[in-house]
Amino acid sequence: GHSMSSALVAPSGAGGLFQGARDHSYQESFPGMSYQALYSQLHPYVAQVLDHFLENVFEESTHALTIYVMQYQWSGARIADSFGNEWLLRGRILEAVAYWIRAKARKLDSAVLGNQSSEPRLREFAQISKQQLEGACYQTSPNEVLGEFIFSLAVTLLGREAACLGSLLGALLLTSTHREDTMSMIEFPACLLATMVQKLEEVVAMAGKVVVETYVMNELMSRDDSQSMMMGLSQHYTVDASSGTVDVHSTSRDEAYMRSRFRVNLIDSYGSLIKLLEHLEYLRHHFTDLSLAVDFEGMRLCRTGALCLVQLSCSADQTLVYVLDVHLLGKKAFSMKTRNGTCLKGLLEDPNLKKVWFDPRNDVDALYYQFAISPRGVFDLQLAEVADRRNRGFNVNFVQGLHKLLCQCPQLTEEQKTFAGRINDMGKNLFEPNNGGSYEVFQQRPLHPIILVYAAHDARYLLTLHEQFYNALASTPWMVRVQAASDWRSRWWMHRTYVVPTSDAPDI
Structure with a gap:
């Protein structure tokens, strides 16, 4: 090259x-x-x-x-x-x-x-x-x-x-x-x-x-226009949390891409989707304890709000986040199969494959009513954090957001925490109406670079948080309670009419 x-x-x-x-x-x-x-x-x-x-x-x-x-x-x-x-x-x-x-x-x-x-x-x-x-x-x-x-x-x-x-x-x-x-x-x-x-x-x-x-x-x-052109013609990106810069790469074999601690692979074609599913299929058969971190973005995401992006990260390589463009791929993003029958719908519904989620309520509501998917094997980090505080003797009335958990995570460096705050603010300024943004930005193509990084960042450290809370709760009765409450949240779609999730901490 x-x-x-x-x-x-x-x-x-x-x-x-x-x-x-x-x-x-x-x-x-x-x-x-x-x-x-x-x-x-x-x-x-x-x-x-x-x-x-x-x-x-x-x-x-x-x-x-x-x-x-x-x-x-x-x-x-x-x-x-x-x-x-x-x-x-x-x-x-x-x-x-x-x-x-x-x-x-x-x-x-x-x-x-x-x-x-x-x-x-x-x-x-x-x-x-x-x-x-x-x-x-x-x-x-x-x-x-x-x-x-x-x-x-x-x-x-x-x-x-x-x-x-x-x-x-x-x-x-x-x-x-x-x-x-x-x-x-x-x-x-x-x-x-x-x-x-x-x-x-x-x-x-x-x-x-x-x-x-x-x-x-x-x-x-x-250089700004050149960056925009390159991002519109590429699928591979790296994010430098210390400088806040995004670099574009021609292939996944690029040396700088492979060395990066935060890689993003945009899946916006059926060809790249098949290759991703084949890779996940390979990992599924070679890693018995494989976990997937999953996150979703969309327009006021729920049963009636359009689901636009899916973000995935695997425990086999936590530095890489896949961003699936559901807005372009449509329902085939979930139903397309490999020669052996692996599809994203099947992975999400597999009870034996752990899906690490952060508050799945709106996501599962959208998945069921828009794509007939009822996820299983869900582990909710938001509930795990509530259990962790209660296990340490705190009286917990409200859940916390992902950004706050990242800022408190001992595994993240100060630079990574600072970047988490910056990309969180920049993303919300683009899509939050109260900040002058619009949710329609999730449907604009080519995808805005800030939205791409914002979405990928939401999934980048979910497995890091999972490791933190799993180690804290594994030997306590709270782990079983968190799993049971996660299963209940994964069936949020079963409400006859849409129920807006609250910030009240549930009785686990």
């Missing part, structure tokens, strides 16, 4: 993008240029973008991308307005390419659902490919057959204009996936498509990174 970026933004004399393709003066103005003339001027540059960035060139793709660039608008401006500035032209072409690839990724993502138009073709492709692979060892390389299968699948679903992406996907999957895994994915096409979507999302994020670097280095875009 780093070498690819440096090549694309290299100075014109260093052999970077467009080197040797400047057969005309960039100072010339083209206000009256004909369609064909503009096409002829752009075509070689688009071809070089494909050659440098995707490492392949197909005329069908070059033609389609050239037309796309010609029609693309940058805040009302068109590509012909960029010919006087070489760096602006470079950035705008690659920006259009990034959004073109994202559009193709979304089209491929729709096929993950197994819609009627794609499913028969996928089954046919799988059968043909299996037959070819059986004889591959006698005729040609198995990898060659697999690569051709992936290429053909991409072109069939996305059109001949996506030949460049089919070639790229074939190469990426064969270098990053074991042959046995690829064969297994062919037998379950949704899994293969999910992997293809994931790879394209990474390509889009890398393209966005290069675009932003080009714009910022040449003072064509502010």
Whole structure:
């Protein structure tokens, strides 16, 4: 990724993008240029973008991308307005390419659902490919057959204009996936498509990174605007509690991403959802004591208030928070299944999988009435905190909020506690009407960076709090009482009419 970026933004004399393709003066103005003339001027540059960035060139793709660039608008401006500035032209072409690839990724993502138009073709492709692979060892390389299968699948679903992406996907999957895994994915096409979507999302994020670097280095875009663009093209983020900054990463394999103590993975495609469910399925089978921290955000969340986001964190890796965009994914966010039948609905309803929650009452009300989900195996941290105070001899009349518990948590550093207060205030200023905000911010896309971090932060330390209260209560009678009261709260949806939760501490 780093070498690819440096090549694309290299100075014109260093052999970077467009080197040797400047057969005309960039100072010339083209206000009256004909369609064909503009096409002829752009075509070689688009071809070089494909050659440098995707490492392949197909005329069908070059033609389609050239037309796309010609029609693309940058805040009302068109590509012909960029010919006087070489760096602006470079950035705008690659920006259009990034959004073109994202559009193709979304089209491929729709096929993950197994819609009627794609499913028969996928089954046919799988059968043909299996037959070819059986004889591959006698005729040609198995990898060659697999690569051709992936290429053909991409072109069939996305059109001949996506030949460049089919070639790229074939190469990426064969270098990053074991042959046995690829064969297994062919037998379950949704899994293969999910992997293809994931790879394209990474390509889009890398393209966005290069675009932003080009714009910022040449003072064509502010850093705030560049951050907004990158967040709209990426799924991986890290949060630095000490500085309060958010960094955007192209892939989950980025070294800085893997080192971070607060990572966020936005799940906003069916492909990334399938990959997440497969990962949770793996953890479920390899960690017998696995726990999930769960939290939800929405518009006045309850049976009638729209549920927009789900945040998940696993005890196997507490530094990573998944944020599922239910507003985009819809009911499939809970019902989509892996080849082995794992789905989020099933995980939430599994009584043998502990779900660590902070006051689930409104959340379970929304889950039941909007998605027919009745969670089980719930452990309520708010009730555990009440029990902890009573166990220490305090008279407790009211429950406490999550922010207060975090500020009192001995496992958190002072910097983490300060950040907890800051992000809590910043988030509420955006969605609390009393603070001048609006709950509609949860439905705005791309998701506001503060809302993304606010949501992820709500789930980041739930397992830390669980460890604190579990250690304090495990050897006392309070633990059984907390679990019983948590079970009762997890059935809050059973009230015939919606009951607004109060801050009164219950009699556990």
